[in-house]
Amino acid sequence: MATMKAVVFKGKDQLGIEEVPKPVAGAGEAVIKITATTICGTDVHIVRGEYPVREGLILGHEPVGVIDSLGPGLETDYQVGDRVIVGAITPCGQCFYCLNGSHSQCHGALGGWRFGNTINGAWAEYLLVPDARANLAPIPPRLTDEQVLLCPDIFSTGLSGAESAHIRMGDSVAVFAQGPIGLCATLGAKLKGASLIIGIDSNELRLEVARRFGANVTLNIDDGDPIPEIKRLTDGRGVDVAIEALGRQETFENALRAIRPGGVLSSLGVYSGKLVAPYEAFYAGLGDQTIVTTLCPGGKERMRRLMAMIENRRVDLAPLVTHHFALDQIEEAYDLFSNQRGGVLKVALFPDAARVRPPVRSHAQAVGA
Numbered sequence: 001m002a003t004m005k006a007v008v009f010k011g012k013d014q015l016g017i018e019e020v021p022k023p024v025a026g027a028g029e030a031v032i033k034i035t036a037t038t039i040c041g042t043d044v045h046i047v048r049g050e051y052p053v054r055e056g057l058i059l060g061h062e063p064v065g066v067i068d069s070l071g072p073g074l075e076t077d078y079q080v081g082d083r084v085i086v087g088a089i090t091p092c093g094q095c096f097y098c099l100n101g102s103h104s105q106c107h108g109a110l111g112g113w114r115f116g117n118t119i120n121g122a123w124a125e126y127l128l129v130p131d132a133r134a135n136l137a138p139i140p141p142r143l144t145d146e147q148v149l150l151c152p153d154i155f156s157t158g159l160s161g162a163e164s165a166h167i168r169m170g171d172s173v174a175v176f177a178q179g180p181i182g183l184c185a186t187l188g189a190k191l192k193g194a195s196l197i198i199g200i201d202s203n204e205l206r207l208e209v210a211r212r213f214g215a216n217v218t219l220n221i222d223d224g225d226p227i228p229e230i231k232r233l234t235d236g237r238g239v240d241v242a243i244e245a246l247g248r249q250e251t252f253e254n255a256l257r258a259i260r261p262g263g264v265l266s267s268l269g270v271y272s273g274k275l276v277a278p279y280e281a282f283y284a285g286l287g288d289q290t291i292v293t294t295l296c297p298g299g300k301e302r303m304r305r306l307m308a309m310i311e312n313r314r315v316d317l318a319p320l321v322t323h324h325f326a327l328d329q330i331e332e333a334y335d336l337f338s339n340q341r342g343g344v345l346k347v348a349l350f351p352d353a354a355r356v357r358p359p360v361r362s363h364a365q366a367v368g369a
């Protein structure tokens, strides 16, 4: 039996590099050889034991690769050797939820999220892709693996925060937390035509990138309560739209306090425990506010659109990929990413160590400062 190298969840705070069976494509499935992948904040939740997955599962849900083999039924659509990405969310396109437009909730709550959750993920040499016809998205020839690395999750999720809020031209928008997803939400607000965009975080380096990605104003949460300043900037009303991109009670509450009556809170964070809406910020339930949540949109058409944005130079996500590691260096990469050391935003992981570009770019170089 053919085997491959993979990073396996071994229980709370434990990852292992193991030799495991190489997957075999069944009908409608494909196997891709992973050329690049990355670590997500959600993976950190999993490794810390805050989101349960089974021990022995291969983690990772952000695949870039090359088609290695195709199961029966896909021969006319794809060829072995095609460069592809696959969304973190892999909808079937045929179930009740998919046909009602809720692709990320395929087969039920959060069901579209399969990689590194309910089935083996992308931190490996090879990945089995289910419902391949709906999910294999060819990479435009001009784009490098690294240019499209954030499409499967971060870029898709971040933009969806702005899309789900139905931001209108001229809207004022506050984005709470400027990690990679918050930064893509800031970019989304700019693309949707927001006039005032306020980026909020505690990390000055991230606030600097936020200004490059479209924030006209940045507020450091360590300097005090941002709400009075947000009110001051919006004639005392509050913003039309607040996007929550962290998944904590404080950021959710601040986002609610930041919106005007009739405003929209678009929530992207992954929460745990109980979430409370304070009486005043919720206007006793009578403020005509809209609270909307979104799980990363996936599927090949979404991926095509995101890659088209990059190919046509509407966006450049390169500043977000700050560090490069071989997949074998997962411990080091995970430690750097999960502890937000060295100005890290996102790390690129390469199963083929020869593809790691030696010197690690500093943050200042990465943002072109």
Ligand SMILES: [Zn+2]
Pocket (backbone or CB within 6 Å): 040, 041, 042, 043, 061, 088, 153, 154
């Ligand atoms: Zn993710």
Ligand SMILES: [Zn+2]
Pocket (backbone or CB within 6 Å): 091, 092, 093, 094, 095, 096, 097, 098, 099, 105, 106, 107
């Ligand atoms: Zn479905």
